[in-house]
Amino acid sequence: MSHAVAGKNYLNESSGLWSWLTTLDHKRIGIMYFVSVMFFFLIGGIMALLLRLELFSSNAQEGISFLSSLPNVIKGDANPADLYNRIMTYHGAIMVFMVIVPGIPAILGNFFLPLQIGAKDVAFPRLNLLSWYCLMAGAIMAFATLFLNKVDTGWTFYTPYSIRTGASVVLMVLAVFIMGMSSILTGLNFIVTVHKLRCPGMTMYRIPLFVWALYSTAIIQVLATPILAITLLLLAMERVFGIGIFDPKLGGDPVLFQHFFWFYSHPAVYIMILPAMGVISELMTTFTKKTIFGYTAIAYSSLGIAAVSFFVWGHHLFVSGQSEVAGIVFSFLTMLVGVPTAIKMFNWLATMYRGSIEFTAPMLYALGFLFLFAIGGVTGIMLAVVPVDVHFHDTYFVVAHFHYVMVGGTLMSIMGGFYYWFPKMFGKMYNMTMAIWSWVFIFIGFNVTFFPQFILGAKGMPRRYFDYIPEYEQLNRISTIGSWLIATGFVIGLIAMIRAITKGEKAPDNPWGGKTLEWTTSTPPPHDNFTNEPTVTAGPYEYK
């Protein structure tokens, strides 16, 4: 397709920090999300490494603790157990609310949803910018708690512990409340954009599967996030005014908080994984050079997951004292989520059949996703079986399971998506060998880190433990060594990206032979995305 005004694209059509901070261009907002989420990921990642270092030794036996050996500037006057609990809390809260939830929708979704449906921008560009500022405001508040008395509740804020511990919990939940606003606004924007701004010929059954996934996600974001907002507001009011909703001393019910919290946070798990699945569909079709197998099945399974996800929250409460009947019902409903997930997995596998498979870095991430998500998925079914969950609940088995799903699933797919769309976003190519080596370290390191945790959990090691009995030490050591491999992989990846941006070769408009609309425009795209509004006459993956 013809290029816009020669040499002008969304990156260089205006310059200066101010032009970025006030931009209404969905692509620039996407890049701003990219930079901020990468920063949060770095902080959350360093915290993860610290946690693993502490768990390297069963210090009860040897009398050593990594965290207590840190300089006073970092640890303050906290004892190492408190320090561990705080780092554990911030690692979870940062990774969930500031990395995984906004990750794909806000970065890749913002950038590519309008491009993939042939639109100039999202429906409400100002709202889009506001949602970035909401995330930033929330992030600043969340980091501010680091300078007050630090939060040590875990990212779940369970009452009544969260009512009694340090007062900065109020600031922290308000931060999450505001970040939730960001999520709602993004979701709202996407729903309207998909309904209203599709280019001529782009029917609902011609939109790429990434857009279908973002659309399903947006529905959950808009419907579920307000529940979290209300819950956290109630928690803040409970702390400030002592109104007695959750505090048993005032006649409240602490388990009610868990119901409220998971009524959001379980659907939120699908806010995290559905867009990831969307990215995988794109990668699978491009790098097998073959049309997607079961477009309708994949699209509807996204909606199916979104719908059922609202009725499974009770599986987080199997041992919290809910009735036996409730346990059985939630177990049954949880099983149902497994079906659309299995459908997706098999459809991707079928897409590979008789394809022409190219092993680029993004495709390796997609294959890595399939590998890790299969393990995450089957262990999820184990946890849905109530008596098995009674044993595994709140042990490292659960930690391993959700890391396989959230990191093995979502993070692998974020990385795959970055490497896939990086040339389009920045107009530069990265060094493929480095990117592949980065994948090798991350993939192997991930399994070395988290597979032993399944065994630890089966053996009964509880999660959120600063210290553990000596018989768990060997597996914990392996796990910690794995975390260094992951870190090495990310450092290599970061170097590859920085080198690409600073001195990478210019990327062609369509380096992978992709069929979706974003590959038809110039690289990097012009301010208005397309020089002439595209018209669509066929489905998204026409490899004929």
Added chain:
Amino acid sequence: MALWMFLNQALAGAFMPEQGTQIAKEVDNLYGFLLVVSFISCAILIGGMIYFAIKYKRKSQSDKTPYITHDTRLEILWSVIPLIIFLVVFAWGWTIYHDMRAMPENALEIHVTGKQWAWTVEYKNGVKSTDLVVPVNKDIKIILASEDVIHSFYVPSFRIKQDAVPGRYTTLWFRAEKMGEFYAFCTEFCGTNHSGMVARVKVVTQEEFDKWLVDESEIGLLPLAQRGAKYFQTRACASCHNVDNAAVKVGPSLFKKFGTEGVFGDGSVSKFDENYVRQSILEPQAKIVKGFPKPSPMPSYQGQLSESELSALIEYIKGLK
């Protein structure tokens, strides 16, 4: 079938703690089944992926691929087969869960109370202990409560777990079939020393159990310092304070402290005497030793100790030399 039995034993035995109850065996059977089915599913998915990846590796940029959009029979197949498997394990799980939750009649009832950061076990005759001592082959019903935040009582070897929720009672039951000592962990995050909230479950013969119960109930006849030593354990003081060396646990060590000068965070100094110990137990926030966080994580024991128990504790701390 023989292969199945072998796989089941090999898999379940390798990764799970020893089986202390009948329920544990049932859970492990189901878990073994899940492992085998999971392994097969992963082998199909991952194996298929690797096979296709090698077989259909791109030969040249001009490769042509067939245009296959969908196959309704396949879609139905890979929806229905997983669904059937899910329903089977769901129903199997249901039956075991039912056994887990059906409280046996005539069980020996024991109260277990969670408190930051120790478990207190109370028997009907008034004996208090930090360890759960139970007779073998007898139905035991645990009535759980919490004094502060949510805790969770977990015995891996028995495959049982239940949250202890403040403001209500929850229950669980087990019938230990193996003698010996087992760990009981707290599995709901409860603050600073959450990972130190570990109790022992001691399964003994009925005779040993009866004798232990009588011995413990005669604690009131012991000398003051020895009683203090008992309370120091059962009131969870020991989970945060060392008594035989000067190392800091969560709180300051009490070894060789009595009679010395205490220096506090605000710079003031006070003698480590009877009244100081008394105040520190009843109002832990009043004087915080220099170098320790303020507010102190120590809970107040106001209203929870009798004068006689306080005296016993002070007498015990006096003797730590």
